[in-house]
Amino acid sequence: MGDRSTPTVGVIVNPAAGRDIRRLTGGASVSDNYAKRRTATCVLQGLTLAPDRIRALVMPDRADLGQRLVGGADDIDADVSLLDMQITGTPKDTRNAAEQFSDVADCVVVLGGDGTNRDVSTTIGDVPMVSISTGTNNVVPTPIDGTVAGAAAGLVATDVVDIEAVTQRHGTIEATIDGKAGSGTVSGLATMGLLDRPFIGTRAVLDVSEFVGGAVSRAFPTEIGLSGIAGGIQTCAPDDAGGLGLRFGDGPDADAHTVRAITVPGVVNTVSVSECVRIESGEPWTVSIDRGVVTADGEREREVSDAEVTFTVSDAGPQIVTIPAVFQQAVDRGVLSMQPIEQKR
Amino acid sequence: MVSIDIETEDGQKEALRRMMLIRSFDDTAGTLFADGEIPGFVHLYIGEEGVGVGACAALEPDDYITSTHRGHGHCIAKGLEPQSMMAELYGKRDGYCNGKGGSMHIADVDAGMLGANGIVGAGPPLATGAALSAAQKDEDRVALAFFGDGAVAQGQVHEAINLAATWDLPAIFLVENNQFGEGTPVEKQHNLENLSETAEAYDIPGFTIDGMDITAVYEAVQEARERARNGDGPTFIEADTYRFRGHFEGDQQPYREDDDIQEWQSRCPIDSFASRLVDAGVMTDDEVESLRAEVDEEIAAAAEYAQNADEPDPTEAYDDMYAVSVPELTMFAGRSVRADGGSPTNTDQ
Numbered sequence: 001m002g003d004r005s006t007p008t009v010g011v012i013v014n015p016a017a018g019r020d021i022r023r024l025t026g027g028a029s030v031s032d033n034y035a036k037r038r039t040a041t042c043v044l045q046g047l048t049l050a051p052d053r054i055r056a057l058v059m060p061d062r063a064d065l066g067q068r069l070v071g072g073a074d075d076i077d078a079d080v081s082l083l084d085m086q087i088t089g090t091p092k093d094t095r096n097a098a099e100q101f102s103d104v105a106d107c108v109v110v111l112g113g114d115g116t117n118r119d120v121s122t123t124i125g126d127v128p129m130v131s132i133s134t135g136t137n138n139v140v141p142t143p144i145d146g147t148v149a150g151a152a153a154g155l156v157a158t159d160v161v162d163i164e165a166v167t168q169r170h171g172t173i174e175a176t177i178d179g180k181a182g183s184g185t186v187s188g189l190a191t192m193g194l195l196d197r198p199f200i201g202t203r204a205v206l207d208v209s210e211f212v213g214g215a216v217s218r219a220f221p222t223e224i225g226l227s228g229i230a231g232g233i234q235t236c237a238p239d240d241a242g243g244l245g246l247r248f249g250d251g252p253d254a255d256a257h258t259v260r261a262i263t264v265p266g267v268v269n270t271v272s273v274s275e276c277v278r279i280e281s282g283e284p285w286t287v288s289i290d291r292g293v294v295t296a297d298g299e300r301e302r303e304v305s306d307a308e309v310t311f312t313v314s315d316a317g318p319q320i321v322t323i324p325a326v327f328q329q330a331v332d333r334g335v336l337s338m339q340p341i342e343q344k345r
Numbered sequence: 346m347v348s349i350d351i352e353t354e355d356g357q358k359e360a361l362r363r364m365m366l367i368r369s370f371d372d373t374a375g376t377l378f379a380d381g382e383i384p385g386f387v388h389l390y391i392g393e394e395g396v397g398v399g400a401c402a403a404l405e406p407d408d409y410i411t412s413t414h415r416g417h418g419h420c421i422a423k424g425l426e427p428q429s430m431m432a433e434l435y436g437k438r439d440g441y442c443n444g445k446g447g448s449m450h451i452a453d454v455d456a457g458m459l460g461a462n463g464i465v466g467a468g469p470p471l472a473t474g475a476a477l478s479a480a481q482k483d484e485d486r487v488a489l490a491f492f493g494d495g496a497v498a499q500g501q502v503h504e505a506i507n508l509a510a511t512w513d514l515p516a517i518f519l520v521e522n523n524q525f526g527e528g529t530p531v532e533k534q535h536n537l538e539n540l541s542e543t544a545e546a547y548d549i550p551g552f553t554i555d556g557m558d559i560t561a562v563y564e565a566v567q568e569a570r571e572r573a574r575n576g577d578g579p580t581f582i583e584a585d586t587y588r589f590r591g592h593f594e595g596d597q598q599p600y601r602e603d604d605d606i607q608e609w610q611s612r613c614p615i616d617s618f619a620s621r622l623v624d625a626g627v628m629t630d631d632e633v634e635s636l637r638a639e640v641d642e643e644i645a646a647a648a649e650y651a652q653n654a655d656e657p658d659p660t661e662a663y664d665d666m667y668a669v670s671v672p673e674l675t676m677f678a679g680r681s682v683r684a685d686g687g688s689p690t691n692t693d694q
Binding site: 015016019020021022023030033061062063064180181198199200201202203206291303305306 | 544561563568621
């Protein structure tokens with residue numbers, strides 16, 4: 001956590017988020033970089049709601065999105081500057097920025113999709129994350145106005161709310177691969193799966209009927225993709241212990257389900273689930289395949305063959321800020337009204 | 346039906362072979378050009394093979410493509426014969442354009458290859474025209490335009506996209522973003538990081554893919570083709586890729602660093618795909634190397650054929666220029682072209 005004398009908010013805007021094939025195959029929203037910059041400017045404006053002046057550190061990027069954000073922040077009542085880091089133009093930038101923020105920031109605001117949030121979560125440690133959706137799958141990030149998100153981050157960073165009470169400790173998932181093409185691990189945040197498709201291709205999961213199995217660290221019908229499918233059977237909050245293990249296809253027993261779910265933005269499907277069971281934190285959930293792809297948070301990540309893939313859910317993920325809870329506490333504590341509620345009455 | 350079904354193991358092997366064929370052709374063309382064997386300029390496609398083969402594999406055989414000045418890869422991907430291509434590079438009579446086009450103008454209308462092009466951004470208007478033709482004739486054909494990141498700043502490209510979008514034509518606009526317009530980095534050419542955002546201005550889908558991965562290109566073009574043939578209009582695809590060689594052979598490349606080249610070379614579309622096929626048990630390492638050797642032999646034979654092929658007849662210099670002859674050409678009929686480039690002489694004299 002950062003130096004308490006200077007409340008610090010890290011800002012990560014992924015310029016590559018929200019540009020995949022789901023603009024064609026589904027109804028995924030279009031978020032161009034101009035819109036992302038406008039949203040991020042609103043985040044900086046929102047920081048000024050906090051009672052103390054905030055220092056904002058912005059991740060630079062190859063698209064100059066962060067650089068332009070800082071260049072246009074002269075009239076914002078906050079100390080806005082660029083994070084000092086090497087730019088690679090790859091997802092490493094997000095992970096490297098998050099790692100630096102884990103040392104210096106009191107809160108971090110992330111603009112991206114589930115993939116961006118996964119990258120941040122791998123290195124952000126215990127710094128609370130405010131996630132704004134500018135990507136695709138959007139299980140983790142919230143579609144919310146940047147000013148509101150920035151204001152929430154400012155209130156968290158200035159320590160005027162109880163961080164434990166306004167955040168949820170999100171789970172994570174790890175897939176351990178034991179296959180002909182070698183072993184390895186892939187990490188996920190909300191969902192991981194095994195897809196019966198030979199190639200990574202355009203990365204996005206386009207057809208959920210190709211899922212063989214998987215695991216989720218959270219489940220609710222409003223969450224798009226695997227966690228929405230699982231959530232149609234039983235729900236699991238982001239901070240619940242453990243998660244759910246899934247197998248797809250027409251199961252032989254009475255536990256099989258036929259679920260109606262939102263599987264891709266703009267797409268509603270009927271999905272056959274042969275098993276959907278609660279798995280404890282650390283409990284292995286193994287799925288086998290001849291040739292397929294391991295997915296993480298809606299994206300195809302690793303091709304495997306003759307493989308056993310073991311998914312394990314962990315409870316020790318990132319701290320995600322619950323935005324309404326921040327404002328409720330700010331009101332309850334009289335932070336926004338400048339004087340205690342009792343005196344006003 | 347797609348031209349190469351990459352969902353099958355046979356299709357995967359053929360896609361790999363086609364990429365190797367392009368690599369070997371362009372390696373050979375580069376060497377022959379350096380030796381002074383090939384006239385004019387050559388712009389090599391080395392490093393970008395995944396885009397051309399992935400896209401053409403997903404098209405149907407009757408579909409059209411338009412190409413660029415860096416067109417050898419598109420030709421081979423569309424199924425043109427290396428032998429006749431090499432003859433064209435040599436300016437020989439048996440070349441695709443009877444030796445009159447050279448490296449930058451190879452075309453084979455019968456194969457749906459509407460031409461490489463020396464003018465940056467000249468392909469998209471041709472593709473829009475071909476798509477209009479398919480729509481007017483109610484044919485199940487799609488036109489795909491390959492063009493570079495530099496061409497995205499050209500006016501006629503936008504006119505072509507606008508018209509295709511307005512009329513819902515069966516077209517696909519595929520930008521090969523190889524990171525440089527000649528020697529200018531893409532970030533110094535455009536205000537957009539993602540060139541696919543161009544699509545939003547025309548109310549059509551636009552997205553960005555990894556052009557170093559043939560499977561990504563294949564899948565993207567398949568989806569775009571499906572949209573086009575359903576009458577829903579064009580799609581704009583940006584494939585991030587990299588040319589491993591200079592803009593042209595002989596380019597000293599002061600505008601980029603060796604480290605960047607090596608970083609991209611580590612993602613070579615051919616080696617990475619071959620390695621994935623080996624991992625998946627589709628091929629063995631030995632089979633991959635045998636395929637490479639077989640392809641190299643085919644290209645060496647094509648080069649030898651081209652070297653020994655007949656020169657064009659000077660009296661045919663003005664043939665093949667127009668579908669219907671124009672009066673200005675009749676005055677040159679039967680005349681040869683002087684080797685020194687001077688005025689034609691009448692061979693009857």
